[in-house]
Amino acid sequence: MRFLELANTYDQIESKTGRLEITGILSELFKKASPEEIDKIIYLTQGSIAPPHKNIEVGMGEKFVEEAIRVASGLRTIKIVEDEYKKTGDIGKAAENIMSKKTQESLSSNILTVGMVFDSFMKIAHTSGVGSQDTKIRILIKLLNSAEPLEARYLVRFPLGRLRLGVGDPTILDALSFYRKGDKSIREELERAYNLSNDLGLVAKTLFENPDKIIDFKMSVFSPVRPALAERLSSAEEIIEKIGKCAVEAKYDGFRCQVHKRGNKIEIFSRKLEPMAGMFPEIVEAASKYIAAEEAIFEGEAIAFNELTGEYRPFQLTIQRKRKYGIEEMSQVFPLKLFAFDLLFRDGTDYTKQPYKARREALSKSIIENKTIAVSDSITTDDPAELQTYFEDCIGRGLEGVIAKDLEAPYVAGARKFAWIKLKRSYKAELADTLDLVILGYYYGKGKRTKFAFGGLLCGVYDDEAGVYRTIAKIGSGFSEEQMVELELTLKQISEKEKPRQVDSLLEADVWVEPKYVITVAADEITRSPMHTCGRGKTGYALRFPRMIHGIRADKGPEDSTTVNEVVELYGKQRKVTVE
Numbered sequence: 335m336r337f338l339e340l341a342n343t344y345d346q347i348e349s350k351t352g353r354l355e356i357t358g359i360l361s362e363l364f365k366k367a368s369p370e371e372i373d374k375i376i377y378l379t380q381g382s383i384a385p386p387h388k389n390i391e392v393g394m395g396e397k398f399v400e401e402a403i404r405v406a407s408g409l410r411t412i413k414i415v416e417d418e419y420k421k422t423g424d425i426g427k428a429a430e431n432i433m434s435k436k437t438q439e440s441l442s443s444n445i446l447t448v449g450m451v452f453d454s455f456m457k458i459a460h461t462s463g464v465g466s467q468d469t470k471i472r473i474l475i476k477l478l479n480s481a482e483p484l485e486a487r488y489l490v491r492f493p494l495g496r497l498r499l500g501v502g503d504p505t506i507l508d509a510l511s512f513y514r515k516g517d518k519s520i521r522e523e524l525e526r527a528y529n530l531s532n533d534l535g536l537v538a539k540t541l542f543e544n545p546d547k548i549i550d551f552k553m554s555v556f557s558p559v560r561p562a563l564a565e566r567l568s569s570a571e572e573i574i575e576k577i578g579k580c581a582v583e584a585k586y587d588g589f590r591c592q593v594h595k596r597g598n599k600i601e602i603f604s605r606k607l608e609p610m611a612g613m614f615p616e617i618v619e620a621a622s623k624y625i626a627a628e629e630a631i632f633e634g635e636a637i638a639f640n641e642l643t644g645e646y647r648p649f650q651l652t653i654q655r656k657r658k659y660g661i662e663e664m665s666q667v668f669p670l671k672l673f674a675f676d677l678l679f680r681d682g683t684d685y686t687k688q689p690y691k692a693r694r695e696a697l698s699k700s701i702i703e704n705k706t707i708a709v710s711d712s713i714t715t716d717d718p719a720e721l722q723t724y725f726e727d728c729i730g731r732g733l734e735g736v737i738a739k740d741l742e743a744p745y746v747a748g749a750r751k752f753a754w755i756k757l758k759r760s761y762k763a764e765l766a767d768t769l770d771l772v773i774l775g776y777y778y779g780k781g782k783r784t785k786f787a788f789g790g791l792l793c794g795v796y797d798d799e800a801g802v803y804r805t806i807a808k809i810g811s812g813f814s815e816e817q818m819v820e821l822e823l824t825l826k827q828i829s830e831k832e833k834p835r836q837v838d839s840l841l842e843a844d845v846w847v848e849p850k851y852v853i854t855v856a857a858d859e860i861t862r863s864p865m866h867t868c869g870r871g872k873t874g875y876a877l878r879f880p881r882m883i884h885g886i887r888a889d890k891g892p893e894d895s896t897t898v899n900e901v902v903e904l905y906g907k908q909r910k911v912t913v914e
């Protein structure tokens with residue numbers, strides 16, 4: 335496929351707002367792709383060249399991209415490129431405008447194909463060391479020499495990570511489901527394959543090569559599985575009423591680890607499915623020694639733990655283990671303990687389809703007792719009073735609460751289901767639980783805060799049905815001075831000239847940003863409000879007295895934020911509490 339076709343499609347998508355329209359455009363594009371190129375098209379459409387967990391970025395500095403544009407357009411000085419960039423505020427538009435004025439046709443002019451562009455980006459990503467910047471610039475110049483102005487617009491956005499089409503994973507899945515089996519849609523099967531691999535390129539390639547393999551898609555070691563998530567209820571009684579006799583596990587407040595093992599090779603994926611084995615040497619060592627399987631995928635929560643006193647360290651301390659430097663020293667000072675809570679795969683057997691109790695039994699049998707990995711603490715009960723006592727016992731031991739698990743439920747990858755129900759301490763307070771909100775924009779400071787350019791945040795939640803972010807709160811408190819400075823610096827880098835397409839807001843922010851970062855927010859109450867777009871009817875929902883209680887969450891992406899449906903549910907529960 336010509337790259338121009340992709341560029342034309344992206345151009346069309348940029349002018350549309352409705353998810354249905356975008357799905358239609360994408361599915362027309364996909365229909366024209368061959369099995370050899372469909373995965374590349376998908377990764378490119380995601381603004382990348384590989385699934386997110388592989389951490390492969392095209393990556394070039396802005397100055398180098400400007401230099402490539404200068405050379406390719408035959409300009410003598412960089413100033414014209416810089417000025418055009420300033421004027422348009424978008425490196426892509428700048429490249430397009432400059433290239434369209436280019437008079438002299440380059441001699442090496444080729445027709446660009448998707449394959450050529452993809453391979454060149456791959457080369458840029460893998461070039462490192464001395465002189466690598468020159469090599470990267472040369473590769474980009476070569477592409478630009480063969481590019482039409484519209485192609486140039488997109489070519490320069492990739493190395494800067496700024497494609498930003500705003501096409502979410504659910505939209506890509508919808509677009510792929512033009513493919514039907516007889517008269518049956520295979521959207522569900524596609525989603526399952528995606529949840530088991532976190533790799534839309536692989537899912538699409540499998541579909542194009544042999545659709546039967548999608549129906550029978552298998553997970554594989556070192557491809558992360560999208561995590562199962564918990565619903566919430568507000569009392570032990572409600573939990574027992576909902577799922578009856580259940581397992582109740584301690585809820586550890588650390589970070590989720592999905593451990594993949596083949597022989598001595600270990601990878602650990604975070605909740606966001608980023609590879610992090612390098613940060614946790616003690617878990618890697620224990621997993622290679624004490625897991626009785628050649629191949630396995632299992633999950634647990636890692637928490638800094640004092641073996642001598644049996645004390646769980648607070649989250650603020652555990653989080654310090656997420657670091658780039660001083661890893662060995664910190665692993666000695668604050669060693670982690672992994673409390674394993676689920677088994678997904680072992681030596682060729684997919685456990686996700688088996689009921690919780692079978693998975694738990696197999697998990698226990700797979701772990702040889704040691705000081706770094708243990709099976710999570712749990713009881714089994716159908717008695718609300720016993721559940722409540724266990725919950726209080728967990729809180730007393732410094733844990734976050736409990737997670738009740740349906741004994742008969744399979745592991746549902748990538749979904750928040752009542753198979754797991756969390757009960758936390760704050761539930762009986764006014765507002766059950768904190769919310770994880772996406773930062774959509776920010777405000778400049780007023781009054782005594784004017785010495786900071788930063789004054790507050792406009793935040794939203796994710797509408798997973800429409801694939802957009804809807805506003806729920808303006809947040810002006812909970813930040814320390816350092817946090818304000820840091821937030822402003824971080825957000826500036828992802829600022830947008832206009833409200834991003836995937837943001838639905840009635841309010842204006844002083845500065846809009848790409849929906850990327852998630853913060854944790856507490857509030858007194860959820861109220862109805864016509865100012866905000868979070869909601870399903872005419873009146874939205876808003877937070878009363880919102881305050882940030884945790885800065886940017888490294889472990890959550892924008893689509894992992896609280897959803898509109900969850901807000902509606904929380905609102906319902908809150909009302910019930912007041913009536914009672």
Ligand code: ATP
Nearest residue numbers: 563564583584585586587589590635675710737756
């Ligand atoms: P939270 O911010 O409350 O941890 P979350 O959105 O990360 O929520 P939830 O689905 O609400 O995820 O709660 C499940 C999380 O709890 C898991 O992602 C995991 O990190 C953590 N956890 C701690 N102990 C357990 C356990 N025994 N079983 C399952 N998950 C556990």
